[in-house]
Amino acid sequence: MDKKGLIAVAAIAATLLAVPAFSGQAQNNTGCGLGTLLWEGKADDSVISQSLQATTNGTFGNQTFGITSGTLGCEQPANIIKNDRSLAFTADNMDLLARDIASGQGETLYTLAELMNFPTADRPGLYATLQANFDQIFVTGEETAGVVLDRIAVFTL
Amino acid sequence: MTFGNPPATGWLHPGKLKRAGALLSFLFLLAISGLHLTTPCVSHARDSGLDTFRRNAAVQGLADSRYWQILLHYKPNLFGKPVSLIDDPAFFLAEQGQSDPAAEFDATLAGLWQPQDDRQPQRHVRCRFPARSQWLIDSLEIDPDALPPVSCEELDKTLDHVKPRSAVLIFPGNHNNSPASMFGHTLLSIEGPYRSRLLSYAVNYAAHTDETNGFVYAVKGIFGLYPGYYSLLPYYAKVREYNDLERRDIWEYQLNLTSEEVRRMTLHIWELREIASEYFFFDENCSYNLLFLLEAGRPRLNLTDPCRPWVIPIDTVRIIEQAKLVEQVSYRPSKATRIEALAGQMDRRETDTALALIDNRITAEQVLQSDLPRQGKIRILDVAAETLEFRYYRQEIERNAFRKASLALLRNRSQLGLAEQVEVEIAAAGRPDLGHGSNRFALGVGRRAGNWYQELRLRPAYHNLIDADHGYLPGSQIDFANLVLRYSPQRNKLHLQRFDLINIVSLTPRHAFYKPVSWKVTTGFDRLLFGDRSEHLIYRLNPGGGVTWGDQRLMAYGLMETDLLLGGRFDDSFALGLGGSVGLLTNPLPDWKIHLSGRQLWYAEHDLERAMELSVKQSWQLTANTSLILELARLRSNAQSLTDTTLLFNLYW
Numbered sequence: 001m002d003k004k005g006l007i008a009v010a011a012i013a014a015t016l017l018a019v020p021a022f023s024g025q026a027q028n029n030t031g032c033g034l035g036t037l038l039w040e041g042k043a044d045d046s047v048i049s050q051s052l053q054a055t056t057n058g059t060f061g062n063q064t065f066g067i068t069s070g071t072l073g074c075e076q077p078a079n080i081i082k083n084d085r086s087l088a089f090t091a092d093n094m095d096l097l098a099r100d101i102a103s104g105q106g107e108t109l110y111t112l113a114e115l116m117n118f119p120t121a122d123r124p125g126l127y128a129t130l131q132a133n134f135d136q137i138f139v140t141g142e143e144t145a146g147v148v149l150d151r152i153a154v155f156t157l
Numbered sequence: 158m159t160f161g162n163p164p165a166t167g168w169l170h171p172g173k174l175k176r177a178g179a180l181l182s183f184l185f186l187l188a189i190s191g192l193h194l195t196t197p198c199v200s201h202a203r204d205s206g207l208d209t210f211r212r213n214a215a216v217q218g219l220a221d222s223r224y225w226q227i228l229l230h231y232k233p234n235l236f237g238k239p240v241s242l243i244d245d246p247a248f249f250l251a252e253q254g255q256s257d258p259a260a261e262f263d264a265t266l267a268g269l270w271q272p273q274d275d276r277q278p279q280r281h282v283r284c285r286f287p288a289r290s291q292w293l294i295d296s297l298e299i300d301p302d303a304l305p306p307v308s309c310e311e312l313d314k315t316l317d318h319v320k321p322r323s324a325v326l327i328f329p330g331n332h333n334n335s336p337a338s339m340f341g342h343t344l345l346s347i348e349g350p351y352r353s354r355l356l357s358y359a360v361n362y363a364a365h366t367d368e369t370n371g372f373v374y375a376v377k378g379i380f381g382l383y384p385g386y387y388s389l390l391p392y393y394a395k396v397r398e399y400n401d402l403e404r405r406d407i408w409e410y411q412l413n414l415t416s417e418e419v420r421r422m423t424l425h426i427w428e429l430r431e432i433a434s435e436y437f438f439f440d441e442n443c444s445y446n447l448l449f450l451l452e453a454g455r456p457r458l459n460l461t462d463p464c465r466p467w468v469i470p471i472d473t474v475r476i477i478e479q480a481k482l483v484e485q486v487s488y489r490p491s492k493a494t495r496i497e498a499l500a501g502q503m504d505r506r507e508t509d510t511a512l513a514l515i516d517n518r519i520t521a522e523q524v525l526q527s528d529l530p531r532q533g534k535i536r537i538l539d540v541a542a543e544t545l546e547f548r549y550y551r552q553e554i555e556r557n558a559f560r561k562a563s564l565a566l567l568r569n570r571s572q573l574g575l576a577e578q579v580e581v582e583i584a585a586a587g588r589p590d591l592g593h594g595s596n597r598f599a600l601g602v603g604r605r606a607g608n609w610y611q612e613l614r615l616r617p618a619y620h621n622l623i624d625a626d627h628g629y630l631p632g633s634q635i636d637f638a639n640l641v642l643r644y645s646p647q648r649n650k651l652h653l654q655r656f657d658l659i660n661i662v663s664l665t666p667r668h669a670f671y672k673p674v675s676w677k678v679t680t681g682f683d684r685l686l687f688g689d690r691s692e693h694l695i696y697r698l699n700p701g702g703g704v705t706w707g708d709q710r711l712m713a714y715g716l717m718e719t720d721l722l723l724g725g726r727f728d729d730s731f732a733l734g735l736g737g738s739v740g741l742l743t744n745p746l747p748d749w750k751i752h753l754s755g756r757q758l759w760y761a762e763h764d765l766e767r768a769m770e771l772s773v774k775q776s777w778q779l780t781a782n783t784s785l786i787l788e789l790a791r792l793r794s795n796a797q798s799l800t801d802t803t804l805l806f807n808l809y810w
Contacts (some may be wrong), residue, residue: 010735034560089356095563099542102567104575111353111393134571141560150631 010154034141090147104131272305283340284309288424320349321423329399341470355393384433404493411485422454474802521569538570594809601805609651631709632664657681664705688764688795695724736756748778769793
């Protein structure tokens with residue numbers, strides 16, 4: 001191989017190495033509990049989803065007017081008393097809610113308190129109580145939004 | 158370009174006004190007499206009502222009015238004829254609606270008198286096009302009770318859910334390491350009665366596809382081969398997508414639209430539901446299309462006449478600011494920014510403990526029981542939880558493992574009480590709309606190999622490593638269509654020195670919890686020095702990858718590079734090079750920036766075996782939109798070398 005060929009091979013190899021290898025295979029993350037992702041199919045760092053964002057800020061599929069999302073693919077217990085909105089919000093934001101409850105503060109927690117119409121003056125007390133009882137709200141991490149809200153409701157009485 | 162002025166002031170000439178007035182009175186009399194003549198025809202009472210309103214509409218010139226143009230997205234084409242930018246036939250009631258505002262107007266008006274179809278009740282014009290219907294009813298003072306009764310279940314349900322009251326312009330910025338986010342993005346959020354902004358609804362315009370080939374996607378996207386759709390989704394979903402998945406900081410600009418204006422805008426958004434329009438990356442993109450929505454809310458705004466053939470999201474933020482729509486600005490740091498801020502507060506021991514925790518070398522219980530101060534334990538558990546989520550979103554860990562680890566961290570975290578309130582440091586980033594303009598024009602003089610030259614540079618977008626960072630990401634560069642022309646007075650010759658189609662550099666410093674790759678890609682024409690001291694224009698594709706250390710104040714980087722050169726000068730018309738570059742980027746003073754760099758590339762060409770470049774670039778910011786740049790470069794090809802010095806005055810707009 002001549003010198004030019006050698007440099008060509010080295011250059012191509014270097015370029016290939018420089019492009020990080022991504023699998024791009026999305027996992028099935030819909031369902032219930034912690035780790036439920038809202039952007040399934042987009043949840044990878046692949047070159048594809050990067051280019052998607054680059055050119056068009058695009059999204060896959062045709063879900064255009066989703067007033068609520070969340071509870072798709074997640075079986076809820078039959079005896080739910082919560083309103084639709086707090087249920088969908090909890091299902092969609094389970095990870096952040098768990099983190100806010102564990103920290104005793106955070107926007108997701110404040111938003112849920114607002115959705116539950118909890119009296120403003122009593123909210124700091126609620127946050128502290130929920131934090132202290134984190135391990136009674138999230139036991140397995142597989143709880144549905146309905147179960148989480150039922151357990152939270154116990155501390156709002 | 159000014160905003161808010163009527164587009165054609167010539168119209169308001171007093172003579173013209175008088176004549177128009179006379180014509181209007183005449184038409185009005187005609188309309189009244191027409192009404193009189195048709196009144197006796199009782200059997201056609203419904204049609205006659207319609208006819209009357211038709212005539213009134215003609216008298217008022219409603220079909221040519223600005224609001225009708227806004228609602229139907231009519232813009233004059235090359236011949237000055239109005240054509241709607243929306244191509245989907247479903248957006249129009251008249252067959253020629255896309256290019257005939259009057260026919261479309263007439264069909265819409267007639268549609269109001271149509272009884273609701275039991276089989277497709279939601280297709281009735283008042284349900285499908287509520288903004289148009291409402292405007293017609295208001296403008297012509299139509300008594301809604303005189304119209305056939307309709308019930309719009311879907312629309313009412315949506316309005317009841319969203320309860321539009323106020324609106325926010327959302328700007329997710331670009332992230333340093335994502336080629337993806339490039340110029341940023343804009344969307345709107347419609348706020349209802351809730352205090353929490355997370356409960357608002359995001360209105361987004363984006364291309365939709367199932368294409369899985371990134372390259373095909375990029376090309377088709379740029380040339381408008383994908384349909385763009387508006388979507389309405391809970392804002393929290395968008396926040397998580399941009400903040401957490403894509404690691405983009407979000408800027409929120411509260412708009413001063415009244416609740417009535419926001420309601421009108423929401424009705425128009427409803428009209429755009431499931432309507433396809435071609436998405437062009439450069440002009441008819443997310444940002445441009447959102448401007449129509451604002452006009453639909455407040456018709457006296459004139460935002461959609463672009464003064465440039467391309468629209469960059471941050472420019473639309475500026476357009477909206479100039480139109481005095483912005484009331485308040487807030488900032489939502491991305492997950493990457495939050496992790497970085499936490500990492501910055503941790504000492505060596507805390508960092509090591511957190512890393513051990515993340516790598517499962519110790520447990521969360523051990524952290525809780527250690528002798529570290531309480532706030533230190535909180536920082537460790539918080540940064541571990543954020544990092545864990547981050548890795549899960551990147552699909553580096555499985556869901557079950559994530560759940561287990563997450564629960565253990567949070568369970569222990571919940572026993573530590575509240576963290577100290579620490580605001581994430583955002584002063585360094587700065588509001589993106591207050592950064593330098595994205596167009597750059599530069600004029601200067603220089604000396605290359607002992608010859609004087611004058612230089613002109615023109616760059617339509619966007620930001621260079623040496624440009625002032627305020628409002629931009631330090632270490633990021635996206636130069637697009639950067640043109641450099643040089644004129645040599647001695648030889649009386651003008652030549653192209655450089656034309657970068659794209660020149661992207663992304664330097665992202667690594668820290669304990671996040672180790673991104675830095676990279677660059679340049680492609681375009683460049684004037685190259687050869688070993689026989691001649692200079693020739695070549696085409697170049699030059700990618701590279703490596704690492705960066707440091708922070709926003711001082712960054713050091715090293716990149717491996719390859720270089721593909723095309724030109725008649727080479728054997729086989731091409732040359733391939735391999736090498737690397739190192740550099741330092743620093744801000745010794747807020748307005749002073751220095752970039753030191755060295756690069757060496759090896760090729761297998763007779764008159765280009767080894768090319769080296771050492772350069773010092775400095776910029777001094779004079780005002781937000783002007784600066785001085787001094788560049789010193791030493792170039793060497795084989796045994797030949799030369800020095801090139803340039804002093805430039807930059808103007809951004």
